[in-house]
Amino acid sequence: MSITQTLSASRNNVGDGFTGSLSEPIKSADGSVIFKRGARVNGTVVAAKGRGRFKGAGDLGIQVASIDGVAVSTSEYEKAAAGKGKRSAAMIGGGGGAGALIGGLAGGGKGALIGGLIGAGAGTAGAAYTGNKDVVIPSESVITFRLTAPVTVTR
Known part of the structure; x- marks a missing residue:
């Protein structure tokens, strides 16, 4: 299926709905078409x-609830992104180390302490500025779901 709007872990909440359309028809075991390509899909976050900002993973999961108004049970699609806690720690620590080195060269022991504090502050600001990116499923994304229960369609 192809979703018709952008979903984001920072903007969407559990229970929010989304829409989409089938990218391919869904066929029965005997090959007859149950849902045509382009059929409207409704789902839920x-x-x-x-x-x-400094550590922790992001997670965004969605599930299809109905196709052409027929309730369905599907697998969940989940997109996750790892946090960057180690990267932030390295950036903050690295900033402190570089500041201490520069401060030590410029003003001895006291300069090293002041330089280390300033460098750590700069590293912290850099880690926060680069920040973790939001977990996003862009509009027009084609996502595959699997039916987890039989569907009965009467027409």
């Missing part, structure tokens, strides 16, 4: 956790 089932997991949404935005990423923290």
Whole structure:
């Protein structure tokens, strides 16, 4: 299926709805078409956790609830992104180390302490500025779901 709007862990909450359309027809075991390509799909956000500024993973999960108005049970699609806690720690620590080195060269022991504090502050600001990116499923994304229960369609 192809979703028709952008979903984001930072903007969407569990229970929010989304829409889409089938990218391919859904066929029965004997090959007859149950749902045509382009059929309207409605779904729900089932997991949404935005990423923290310094550490923590983000998570966004969605699930199809109906196709052409027929309730369905499907697998969940989940997109996750790892946090960058180690990267932030390295950036903050690296900034402190570089500041201490420069301060030590410029003004001895006291300069090293002041330079280290300034460098750590710069590293912290750099880690926060680069921040973790939001977990996003862009509009027009084609996502595959699997039916987890039989569907009965009467027409």
